[in-house]
Amino acid sequence: MESPKRQIILQTPNLEGAKKAIKTGIARHRTVVIAGSCTVDYDGRASSKLEEGERLIIFKPDGSALVHRPKDYSPVNWQPSGSIFHTRIGKDGLVIRVFRRKERESMVISLTMIQMVAVLDLVDNGDFTLYATEKEMQEAILFKPDILEPGFRPMTKEMAVDPGFIDIIGYDADDILAVVEIKRVKANKKAVEQLKKYMDVIDLDDSRRVRGILVAPDITDNGSELLNQLGYEYKPLTPQECSEILKQKRGTPLTAFFEP
Amino acid sequence: MESPKRQIILQTPNLEGAKKAIKTGIARHRTVVIAGSCTVDYDGRASSKLEEGERLIIFKPDGSALVHRPKDYSPVNWQPSGSIFHTRIGKDGLVIRVFRRKERESMVISLTMIQMVAVLDLVDNGDFTLYATEKEMQEAILFKPDILEPGFRPMTKEMAVDPGFIDIIGYDADDILAVVEIKRVKANKKAVEQLKKYMDVIDLDDSRRVRGILVAPDITDNGSELLNQLGYEYKPLTPQECSEILKQKRGTPLTAFFEP
DNA sequence: GCCTAGGTCCCGTGG
DNA sequence: CCACGGGGCCTAGGC
Numbered sequence A, B: 001m002e003s004p005k006r007q008i009i010l011q012t013p014n015l016e017g018a019k020k021a022i023k024t025g026i027a028r029h030r031t032v033v034i035a036g037s038c039t040v041d042y043d044g045r046a047s048s049k050l051e052e053g054e055r056l057i058i059f060k061p062d063g064s065a066l067v068h069r070p071k072d073y074s075p076v077n078w079q080p081s082g083s084i085f086h087t088r089i090g091k092d093g094l095v096i097r098v099f100r101r102k103e104r105e106s107m108v109i110s111l112t113m114i115q116m117v118a119v120l121d122l123v124d125n126g127d128f129t130l131y132a133t134e135k136e137m138q139e140a141i142l143f144k145p146d147i148l149e150p151g152f153r154p155m156t157k158e159m160a161v162d163p164g165f166i167d168i169i170g171y172d173a174d175d176i177l178a179v180v181e182i183k184r185v186k187a188n189k190k191a192v193e194q195l196k197k198y199m200d201v202i203d204l205d206d207s208r209r210v211r212g213i214l215v216a217p218d219i220t221d222n223g224s225e226l227l228n229q230l231g232y233e234y235k236p237l238t239p240q241e242c243s244e245i246l247k248q249k250r251g252t253p254l255t256a257f258f259e260p
Numbered sequence C: 001g002c003c004t005a006g007g008t009c010c011c012g013t014g015g
Numbered sequence D: 001c002c003a004c005g006g007g008g009c010c011t012a013g014g015c
Helices: A015-027 A134-143 A189-202 A221-230 A239-248 B015-027 B134-143 B189-202 B221-230 B239-248
Strands: A007-011 A031-043 A047-059 A065-068 A077-079 A084-090 A093-100 A105-120 A128-131 A153-160 A165-171 A177-182 A210-216 A233-236 B007-011 B031-043 B047-059 B065-068 B077-079 B084-090 B093-100 B105-120 B128-131 B153-160 B165-171 B177-182 B210-216 B233-236
Touching: A007 A015, A007 B007, A007 B105, A015 A031, A015 A047, A015 A084, A015 A093, A015 A105, A031 B031, A031 B105, A047 A093, A047 A105, A065 A105, A077 A093, A077 A105, A105 B007, A105 B031, A105 B105, A134 A153, A134 A165, A134 A177, A134 A239, A165 A189, A177 A189, A189 A210, A189 A221, A210 A221, A221 A233, B007 B015, B015 B031, B015 B047, B015 B084, B015 B093, B015 B105, B047 B093, B047 B105, B065 B105, B077 B093, B077 B105, B134 B153, B134 B165, B134 B177, B134 B239, B165 B189, B177 B189, B189 B210, B189 B221, B210 B221, B221 B233
Parallel strands: A177 A210, A210 A233, B177 B210, B210 B233
Antiparallel strands: A007 A105, A031 A047, A031 A105, A047 A065, A047 B128, A065 A077, A084 A093, A093 A105, A128 B047, A153 A165, A165 A177, B007 B105, B031 B047, B031 B105, B047 B065, B065 B077, B084 B093, B093 B105, B153 B165, B165 B177
16 A cells, blocks of 8 residues: 655656646645646636647646746736636646636646646645735834824724725824825825815815815826825835834833723 | 656656756756745845744746635735746755846845746747726727717727826717716726816816716626716626627727727 | 825836 | 736725
């Protein structure tokens, strides 16, 4: 009796051998990597046809599937996680159908020649942490509001309105209400329009002044123009700066600033 | 003298052997696939840290790089095409640095254990065609304007305004001007706002009536509400229908409808 | 399920 | 080069 191997790698297998390895790999929740010549037909939200050529195909244990050409960042065809695989040998060669219930869409890969099949048991529990995100910018302003401007006091974060979410609402040193919209990349006209949408909800009565503040590392000319037109303000701030600020106080829970 | 192999596949190689194969593969513009235990550090527009775990790594001849965990559609770390690779053995194992000039960002992969290295010569010249896109919806309306409504005559396509592009402008059966905005997926409030933006540019003088028509396979409740508020109209149309219509007349150039 | 907004979005198409 | 909008975007977070 064989003990189950951690990996199976087949070089230029015949279709029958490839099929067996692929089916076994999928059944055992392995990551399956195939290199070979294929066509791909997709049909669902849109539809597509990929003519014969050599590609790299990946099936993951979570039901995601990728077909990569030997160029480009993005897969030429794919299915997101939660898909179901069906492998069989037909007149077009080794046919793998990847079906997604939710979107009622399917991707059919027909392999005619196979260079490699690798069935891999990838164990991956490593933590992944991303820094310098928009969320970190928000946290940095809540933690050290002076980086927005001296005397600023945040009152709410992620306030649901209209529909949408205002990143931060607070009071400035003169007790004027301020709506803060944060962007981690250069802000454009759309970002200003987004801020306006929130201002339209908050700035209802003319008696009370409300400031609109756009926080971003940079702003486009068109964005700046509209901003000035609407009487809003721009505060330059980079996600990297914010990330640095948070590093100084990593460990202090964010909730501490809202609890007595 | 060896003839260059079409593919090199190494199972559980040592770091030195892996390094040699990877360097050769990159130099010869091959697609390099690595399975192994690694950490990844990214620094650029944002930054990230990925702790030790087993992943699938892909380097393509166009300078794109992907690190895939055994789950998810999207890579956990990556660089788009145009990156430069540098491979060396250091104290952290086999270290591959992927550098991108344009964004001044880098991804460093440190491999400690390697399950597989595959150097593949993927030849892929197959055509890829995507159907049922927004562009096809536009073409279908230009080709057979009656699918929008009987008597509709398109005048311009992709008219640049403001900034932005109005998908189609035309006259209806009663010679009323109509601004048409197309969405290939369910239209939401944002889509209606986009139409409004274009209407604000076209519908300047109150003397002339202008219709705003949103074409989409479906519309959200919020979108519909705003649409009614603004007095615009919704025309249901699916990208699939449009794709079918175009199939009937594939071959007729789009320009034919604008030339004498 | 719907809806909104973010993304190291990527990518193409203008100017 | 910058700016804007599309994408089979995908994905997370609310409701």
